[in-house]
Amino acid sequence: MRRRRASDWSYSIVLGMLAALGFTILVGPVVIVLLTSFTEGRSIKFPPSGLSLQWYRLLFDPVRSSQIHRAAMNSLEVALIAMASATVLATLAAVGLARRRGAWVRAVDTFFMSPMILPMLAFGLAALMYFTFMGFRPSLALIAVGHVVVISPLVLRTTAASLSQLDPALLESSASLGAGWLYTFRRVTLPVIAPGIAAGAFLAFVASLDNVPVSLFLAGPRSDMLPIRIGLRRADRDGAGADAGDGAGGRPHATLAWMTLMRQP
Amino acid sequence: MTTATAEIAAPAARRWSAALRPAEWQLVLPLALAYAAFFLVPLVLLILVSFFDDEKITTMGGAQWTKFLGDRFTWKVIADTLKLGVFTVAATSLIGVPVALVYLGASARWQGVILFVVILPLLTSVVVRTFAWIVILGREGVINQTVLWLGLSPAPLRLLQTEHGLVIALTQIEMPLLLLPLLSVMSRMDPNLRDASSALGASKWRTLFRVTLPLSLPGLVAGCMLVFASSTTAFISQLVIGGNRLVYLPLLIWQQSLVVYNWPLASAAALTLLVSVGLGVAAIAAVGRRGHAWALR
Amino acid sequence: MTHGQVTRRQFLAGTTVAVGALALGRPAHAKGSVTAAMYPGTWEEAFRMHVAPALKSAHDVDLEMTPLFAVDQIAKAQAARGAPPFDAFVLDPGPRVTGIDRGLYEKFDAKRLTNLGRLSAGMTDEWGVTIAAQVVGIGYNPKKLPKPKAWTDLLKDPWVSRLGMTGFQTTYGTVSIIEIAKQYGGSETNVEPFFTEIKKVLSKVAAIGAPASMPALFQQGQCDITYTNTQTVATLRGRGVDIEFVKPESGAVSFYTTMHVAKGSKEIENAYKYFDTVISAPVQTALMQPPNNFIPVNREVKLARDLPMQSLDEMAKFVHHDWAKINPLRAGWIERFNKEVAK
Numbered sequence: 004m005r006r007r008r009a010s011d012w013s014y015s016i017v018l019g020m021l022a023a024l025g026f027t028i029l030v031g032p033v034v035i036v037l038l039t040s041f042t043e044g045r046s047i048k049f050p051p052s053g054l055s056l057q058w059y060r061l062l063f064d065p066v067r068s069s070q071i072h073r074a075a076m077n078s079l080e081v082a083l084i085a086m087a088s089a090t091v092l093a094t095l096a097a098v099g100l101a102r103r104r105g106a107w108v109r110a111v112d113t114f115f116m117s118p119m120i121l122p123m124l125a126f127g128l129a130a131l132m133y134f135t136f137m138g139f140r141p142s143l144a145l146i147a148v149g150h151v152v153v154i155s156p157l158v159l160r161t162t163a164a165s166l167s168q169l170d171p172a173l174l175e176s177s178a179s180l181g182a183g184w185l186y187t188f189r190r191v192t193l194p195v196i197a198p199g200i201a202a203g204a205f206l207a208f209v210a211s212l213d214n215v216p217v218s219l220f221l222a223g224p225r226s227d228m229l230p231i232r233i234g235l236r237r238a239d240r241d242g243a244g245a246d247a248g249d250g251a252g253g254r255p256h257a258t259l260a261w262m263t264l265m266r267q268p
Numbered sequence: 269m270t271t272a273t274a275e276i277a278a279p280a281a282r283r284w285s286a287a288l289r290p291a292e293w294q295l296v297l298p299l300a301l302a303y304a305a306f307f308l309v310p311l312v313l314l315i316l317v318s319f320f321d322d323e324k325i326t327t328m329g330g331a332q333w334t335k336f337l338g339d340r341f342t343w344k345v346i347a348d349t350l351k352l353g354v355f356t357v358a359a360t361s362l363i364g365v366p367v368a369l370v371y372l373g374a375s376a377r378w379q380g381v382i383l384f385v386v387i388l389p390l391l392t393s394v395v396v397r398t399f400a401w402i403v404i405l406g407r408e409g410v411i412n413q414t415v416l417w418l419g420l421s422p423a424p425l426r427l428l429q430t431e432h433g434l435v436i437a438l439t440q441i442e443m444p445l446l447l448l449p450l451l452s453v454m455s456r457m458d459p460n461l462r463d464a465s466s467a468l469g470a471s472k473w474r475t476l477f478r479v480t481l482p483l484s485l486p487g488l489v490a491g492c493m494l495v496f497a498s499s500t501t502a503f504i505s506q507l508v509i510g511g512n513r514l515v516y517l518p519l520l521i522w523q524q525s526l527v528v529y530n531w532p533l534a535s536a537a538a539l540t541l542l543v544s545v546g547l548g549v550a551a552i553a554a555v556g557r558r559g560h561a562w563a564l565r
Numbered sequence: 566m567t568h569g570q571v572t573r574r575q576f577l578a579g580t581t582v583a584v585g586a587l588a589l590g591r592p593a594h595a596k597g598s599v600t601a602a603m604y605p606g607t608w609e610e611a612f613r614m615h616v617a618p619a620l621k622s623a624h625d626v627d628l629e630m631t632p633l634f635a636v637d638q639i640a641k642a643q644a645a646r647g648a649p650p651f652d653a654f655v656l657d658p659g660p661r662v663t664g665i666d667r668g669l670y671e672k673f674d675a676k677r678l679t680n681l682g683r684l685s686a687g688m689t690d691e692w693g694v695t696i697a698a699q700v701v702g703i704g705y706n707p708k709k710l711p712k713p714k715a716w717t718d719l720l721k722d723p724w725v726s727r728l729g730m731t732g733f734q735t736t737y738g739t740v741s742i743i744e745i746a747k748q749y750g751g752s753e754t755n756v757e758p759f760f761t762e763i764k765k766v767l768s769k770v771a772a773i774g775a776p777a778s779m780p781a782l783f784q785q786g787q788c789d790i791t792y793t794n795t796q797t798v799a800t801l802r803g804r805g806v807d808i809e810f811v812k813p814e815s816g817a818v819s820f821y822t823t824m825h826v827a828k829g830s831k832e833i834e835n836a837y838k839y840f841d842t843v844i845s846a847p848v849q850t851a852l853m854q855p856p857n858n859f860i861p862v863n864r865e866v867k868l869a870r871d872l873p874m875q876s877l878d879e880m881a882k883f884v885h886h887d888w889a890k891i892n893p894l895r896a897g898w899i900e901r902f903n904k905e906v907a908k
């Protein structure tokens with residue numbers, strides 16, 4: 004009895020400490036970004052020299068930040084369309100693959116993951132070559148298509164994981180009771196996999212908002228995207244920098260104010 | 269595939285009723301077609317380009333592949349890239365699973381708060397997150413100020429532009445990718461199973477390793493796959509936090525495609541990354557399947 | 566009404582909509598407009614503020630800008646060969662030479678510029694026109710370090726342990742490394758001495774990183790000295806950062822930013838009007854003022870006091886490089902840099 008109590012103590016201590024570390028790591032950088040965004044200085048220095056709302060005022064200024072606002076609307080539009088399409092396509096595919104076993108299913112599954120692994124810079128350039136060859140000019144629509152491809156794996160993975168929680172016996176009994184496929188899907192499958200779909204859709208939405216490489220190469224003159232508009236891509240004209248692999252996006256004001264600050268000469 | 273052919277061949281009436289329940293391949297079809305049209309073709313293009321010997325893409329041959337794979341440095345870079353993925357997966361799992369367990373034991377209101385904390389890193393952009401880590405890990409950064417103040421070290425530690433620093437930063441950056449699939453699976457887990465385990469006298473550790481983890485394994489595996497794929501290809505974080513002292517495959521691809529414009533070599537490097545990381549992801553999936561089968565036995 | 570068919574029908578409908586959207590998405594070139602690739606940040610803001618209105622009032626041409634770095638412009642134009650996604654390039658020497666090599670520009674006719682006579686000699690060639698200059702030297706934090714004198718000081722104490730270094734990815738990084746190599750007996754085509762010297766001090770170097778992250782590393786005190794250009798120094802100073810520009814003893818390095826017409830452009834006429842506006846004296850003067858800090862090329866512009874020269878003719882005495890010779894060697898240098906610097 005005493006030994007068990009000791010082991011339960013060790014469980015609580017070890018996991019408690021790891022979880023505390025986890026929360027610190029998750030929250031710490033965000034707090035720093037938030038504090039820095041309230042700086043009264045003109046450079047990104049932590050700790051900030053003093054506090055002010057100047058960057059937020061600039062950010063929400065309809066004239067001085069009109070470019071940012073336009074880019075934000077473009078990004079939001081693309082992210083919503085791409086997320087919706089990817090969620091539908093990938094959820095259907097995940098349901099289709101869920102109960103299959105065998106080598107070819109695994110192969111298809113790995114293939115569906117590959118847009119996430121293929122460097123987006125390479126995909127962006129190759130997609131631009133291909134679309135140009137097909138006679139399309141870069142535009143917002145092309146960006147959306149590109150995003151659907153690179154964000155679908157996120158939905159597929161999370162949904163597939165939730166599907167493993169689904170008891171096949173439930174599906175069979177539902178079918179044997181005469182329920183149609185759609186009814187079974189709605190009443191049995193969907194409730195189980197909904198958290199997975201939601202998680203995947205959220206990750207996909209964020210991935211689209213944050214994407215630089217695909218947007219960069221598929222953007223036309225009027226398709227300005229937020230992460231391209233406000234990246235860390237200033238001061239350096241050759242652009243030999245950190246702009247090609249990931250992206251800068253901005254959702255809550257803290258991020259955006261910070262970005263505005265970086266952008267400001 | 270046999271179901272597919274049978275279905276097409278079936279008489280109209282039978283198809284009518286059979287189609288009430290769409291065949292599995294039909295559900296996969298839309299995504300497969302979208303990928304075929306918009307991903308497979310560019311991919312094939314990359315494969316083609318990689319088999320040209322010259323930068324201007326005029327003469328076919330395998331010279332770039334021989335050059336790229338014949339260089340020992342390439343193999344070191346591949347190994348380092350995969351190692352980075354493994355370290356990041358290990359670190360996010362070690363810290364992410366306890367966070368998920370806290371979530372599991374929390375009240376509904378606290379679960380909402382924890383979920384918000386988990387997605388916090390996603391609410392700031394990759395670049396901003398990365399720069400926050402410069403502020404934390406830098407020579408005059410938060411950690412070093414603390415270390416110096418506590419007198420733990422006479423001089424600032426070098427954290428930025430080291431592998432340790434990069435893994436720490438990636439742990440935060442990639443954590444949501446691990447936790448969201450894990451939490452979505454855990455939240456559907458039957459709580460009675462864990463209660464039964466404790467009631468039967470199992471220690472908390474035993475319940476964790478014999479009940480909770482095996483049941484949430486699909487979520488953990490999915491999360492690990494996403495973290496591995498994302499961290500090995502996270503170019504900005506690798507470059508800004510890692511610096512040029514750490515060379516990973518995405519840097520080589522970027523240099524070849526956008527600085528020296530050797531697209532055949534860039535394609536070869538991109539395909540190498542795709543294959544090596546793809547194998548890593550497949551390996552994680554295989555371990556997951558084994559583990560799941562073992563847990564259900 | 567079966568689910569299988571619905572899926573397929575919906576998919577077909579979806580595809581049709583997608584393809585239709587793609588077709589609609591083609592930008593319709595309005596009459597009287599030109600699409601220019603533009604460096605994001607300071608450059609794009611300055612051009613929006615000064616060039617776009619001037620072009621509109623002088624020629625009734627709308628300026629559309631697509632924010633792209635030099636390297637991205639070349640990549641994008643090469644991938645979209647035959648259907649250029651923009652009409653005009655703005656480039657530094659390295660990418661410029663690549664563009665010539667890959668045939669990405671229309672031939673340039675300098676006589677079509679009305680402001681041609683106001684430029685110094687040699688500012689145009691058969692491929693394009695110079696619109697700004699760049700002067701590269703050493704930027705350091707005077708509160709933390711004594712003033713460095715020469716390029717070689719970068720590799721000596723106390724500077725080396727505070728040095729932030731970038732590789733051959735950028736034009737300014739490449740020319741700086743070449744200059745360091747020259748002080749140790751190297752040349753424009755031989756940077757071997759640099760590698761020999763850097764190896765001795767590599768473990769001391771404070772940061773080796775992405776050029777774009779250098780300003781942030783500098784501001785956060787991760788490094789206190791780096792090679793950079795006057796524009797970056799002036800911009801950072803304007804934001805209250807402790808940084809000062811030093812012209813090395815062996816001379817500062819200078820190179821030019823040029824503009825080119827994209828091969829296959831449908832707006833060639835307007836592209837020339839755009840170039841002409843950019844090099845006109847009023848625009849060049851406006852671009853030189855803070856917070857833009859450009860170095861002008863129009864001889865009628867009265868130079869700002871904080872520039873590292875009194876007249877444009879003085880720039881001829883600065884160190885220049887032949888990028889046609891450098892570019893072919895760059896791939897090898899980059900590879901070498903990776904291997905030497907990586908642990």
